[in-house]
Amino acid sequence: MKRLFTGIGIVAVAGILLTACSGTGQATNSANPNGAKYTYAVITHSGPGDAFWDRVKSGAEAAGSNYGATITYNADPDPAKQSQLIDNAVAQKVNGIVVSMANPEGLKTSIKAAVAAGIPVVTINSGIEESAAYGAITHIGQSETVAGQAVGNKLNDSSLNNVLCVIQEAGNVGLEQRCKAATSTFKGTMTNLQVDGTNDSEVKATIKSKLQADPSIDGVLTLGGQYALDAVGGVSESNSTAKVATFDLSEDVVADVQAGTILFAVDQQPYVQGFLGVTALFLDSTNGNIIGGGQPVYSGPAFVTKDNAAQVAQFAKNGTR
Amino acid sequence: MTTTDIMTIATRPRVENRPIRRILGRPETGALVAALAVMIFFSVYTTTFLTLPGAGVWLESASTFGIMAVAVALLMIGGEFDLSAGVMTGFTALVVGILTTQFGVNIWVAAIVSLAVALAIGALNGYVVMRTGLPSFIVTLGTFFVLAGADLAVTKLLTGQVAIQGMTKVPFYDSIAAFFGSSLTIGGGVFYISVVWWIVVTIIATWVLLRTRAGNWIFAVGGALNSSRQVGVPVMKTKVGLFMTTSGAAWLVGMISLFRTSTVQANTGVGQEFIYIICAVVGGCLLTGGYGSAVGAALGALIYGMVFQGITFAQWDTNWLRTVLGGMLLLAVFLNHWVRRRATGGSR
Numbered sequence: 254m255k256r257l258f259t260g261i262g263i264v265a266v267a268g269i270l271l272t273a274c275s276g277t278g279q280a281t282n283s284a285n286p287n288g289a290k291y292t293y294a295v296i297t298h299s300g301p302g303d304a305f306w307d308r309v310k311s312g313a314e315a316a317g318s319n320y321g322a323t324i325t326y327n328a329d330p331d332p333a334k335q336s337q338l339i340d341n342a343v344a345q346k347v348n349g350i351v352v353s354m355a356n357p358e359g360l361k362t363s364i365k366a367a368v369a370a371g372i373p374v375v376t377i378n379s380g381i382e383e384s385a386a387y388g389a390i391t392h393i394g395q396s397e398t399v400a401g402q403a404v405g406n407k408l409n410d411s412s413l414n415n416v417l418c419v420i421q422e423a424g425n426v427g428l429e430q431r432c433k434a435a436t437s438t439f440k441g442t443m444t445n446l447q448v449d450g451t452n453d454s455e456v457k458a459t460i461k462s463k464l465q466a467d468p469s470i471d472g473v474l475t476l477g478g479q480y481a482l483d484a485v486g487g488v489s490e491s492n493s494t495a496k497v498a499t500f501d502l503s504e505d506v507v508a509d510v511q512a513g514t515i516l517f518a519v520d521q522q523p524y525v526q527g528f529l530g531v532t533a534l535f536l537d538s539t540n541g542n543i544i545g546g547g548q549p550v551y552s553g554p555a556f557v558t559k560d561n562a563a564q565v566a567q568f569a570k571n572g573t574r
Numbered sequence: 575m576t577t578t579d580i581m582t583i584a585t586r587p588r589v590e591n592r593p594i595r596r597i598l599g600r601p602e603t604g605a606l607v608a609a610l611a612v613m614i615f616f617s618v619y620t621t622t623f624l625t626l627p628g629a630g631v632w633l634e635s636a637s638t639f640g641i642m643a644v645a646v647a648l649l650m651i652g653g654e655f656d657l658s659a660g661v662m663t664g665f666t667a668l669v670v671g672i673l674t675t676q677f678g679v680n681i682w683v684a685a686i687v688s689l690a691v692a693l694a695i696g697a698l699n700g701y702v703v704m705r706t707g708l709p710s711f712i713v714t715l716g717t718f719f720v721l722a723g724a725d726l727a728v729t730k731l732l733t734g735q736v737a738i739q740g741m742t743k744v745p746f747y748d749s750i751a752a753f754f755g756s757s758l759t760i761g762g763g764v765f766y767i768s769v770v771w772w773i774v775v776t777i778i779a780t781w782v783l784l785r786t787r788a789g790n791w792i793f794a795v796g797g798a799l800n801s802s803r804q805v806g807v808p809v810m811k812t813k814v815g816l817f818m819t820t821s822g823a824a825w826l827v828g829m830i831s832l833f834r835t836s837t838v839q840a841n842t843g844v845g846q847e848f849i850y851i852i853c854a855v856v857g858g859c860l861l862t863g864g865y866g867s868a869v870g871a872a873l874g875a876l877i878y879g880m881v882f883q884g885i886t887f888a889q890w891d892t893n894w895l896r897t898v899l900g901g902m903l904l905l906a907v908f909l910n911h912w913v914r915r916r917a918t919g920g921s922r
Binding site: 292323325327329332333334337338340341343344356358359360361366422424425447537 | 622630635639736737742763836883889892
């Protein structure tokens with residue numbers, strides 16, 4: 254009997270809490286019916302806990318607070334679920350959607366539905382080719398091809414011959430493109446290595462065993478900041494002399510570039526993608542401006558090398574680069 | 575009455591004599607109460623949840639989980655697990671994607687080939703489990719990894735990419751997409767056909783469980799394997815059939831996902847298998863087998879879909895998404911457990 258009463262007590266308290274919450278929920282929702290304030294949905298293909306996408310989120314939220322707009326951030330790597338998140342935003346009648354398209358075809362229906370519902374869409378990060386065709390007002394990102402080719406050339410400058418390209422996420426078309434583009438300008442051999450990006454210690458172990466198996470490998474190219482650190486660990490543990498280069502930044506990567514353990518990092522400036530994505534919607538909402546006039550706007554590539562690492566380090570510390 | 579199979583003779587009359595207890599004693603009652611609680615909560619807390627556009631979103635979200643949860647519930651009532659169920663949804667879609675875009679096979683033929691392959695893998699799972707006596711947890715974990723690796727390796731090898739592209743250009747795409755990926759707009763809300771499949775699958779599964787001999791066999795093999803073998807229940811046939819049902823449902827979900835998005839990635843479905851099991855358990859299935867219901871599992875999936883999309887409607891910081899989801903699911907299970915114990919376990 255005692256348990257029954259405890260149970261009833263919990264339900265009663267929960268009930269009171271819920272009623273209290275519903276009051277505030279109504280208040281915030283009714284604060285912006287006449288366009289004084291905007292709500293923008295940012296929907297990406299990030300997995301949970303990804304350092305890169307946290308910077309996109311920071312950028313979007315910073316822009317939102319600058320403009321007095323509400324930002325909702327959601328992410329799912331599965332295109333079917335990401336589509337549902339887009340449908341969800343449309344159902345909420347948000348004032349604009351920022352979306353990243355790792356697998357554009359998978360999002361086509363939902364993005365077109367959003368556009369048809371009169372909601373402006375800005376694509377960021379990936380999906381540069383399909384952006385305009387799906388009705389997005391602009392695209393903000395880095396051309397994977399342009400960036401990959403630049404990396405290939407940079408690797409040539411460092412006179413490397415046998416480089417691993419480490420892919421951390423099976424199924425991401427953009428990552429494949431990076432390796433392919435880097436291979437196209439790189440004069441040596443480049444081999445793709447598939448790793449499980451959700452498990453850093455395994456990434457390190459896989460790189461380590463690959464380096465031990467083939468001592469002629471003199472370079473490791475990773476496609477995300479945190480994997481560069483795994484690669485640095487793998488290189489030192491296998492007593493290899495391979496140089497590490499990487500796409501994307503983190504505070505630790507910048508420190509390693511400063512220290513010389515990482516050769517260079519390509520920064521596509523995720524903070525810019527989040528910030529400009531929201532900015533593009535805000536300018537459209539308030540002033541009818543289209544950034545880039547519908548043409549894609551490049552957020553990168555910016556290279557971080559030993560020369561400029563100290564300056565970048567300051568910003569990386571804030572989690573914005 | 576689903577539960578009579580495992581009830582002792584002594585408890586049966588007591589339960590059957592009290593109509594309220596009879597209702598409360600059903601496995602799906604807890605899930606129904608929890609589903610209503612979640613629905614009321616988000617309807618009050620957000621403005622869009624209980625609109626047609628809102629309902630379209632969470633119903634679609636719940637539907638694919640629901641189809642799998644119902645099949646997985648049958649399997650769990652039968653006393654087994656299938657950890658390859660998640661990756662199978664991606665695998666079946668990849669088979670169709672590769673056969674059509676790379677080899678020009680007719681899309682309908684490709685879908686049927688995919689179903690046949692899925693059923694064969696399901697049968698293999700069941701056969702190995704029954705023949706070796708190993709736990710299905712281990713056997714299907716093996717199948718899961720084999721398929722996950724094959725998905726990536728074969729897709730990359732044959733297409734040069736890690737996702738199927740250009741599905742919509744395949745001849746007769748529209749004719750098959752109508753069955754799996756079409757949608758209906760009612761009052762601004764988009765309702766996908768997957769919701770219909772979900773309901774159909776739940777009805778069929780419920781009918782099989784409660785009205786057919788096969789249904790009795792399922793409860794029997796899950797509740798008391800040796801006794802049921804001794805009284806002549808075809809144990810092998812039942813269990814293999816259950817594994818095939820699960821992989822068949824995975825095929826259906828694979829087709830829905832493929833024709834909803836017109837693409838499939840090499841990693842599609844990986845990790846979803848636990849969500850199916852969670853939905854089935856929230857819906858009243860016991861991890862030990864012999865008890866549960868198809869309607870309950872469908873309600874479990876409904877709870878999952880409503881919470882998943884409800885958090886987004888509520889515009890909460892989604893860094894907490896999984897935590898909130900986990901907390902809500904635990905609450906649902908507690909409520910479910912409590913309701914059932916009140917009904918069957920005396921006054922405690």
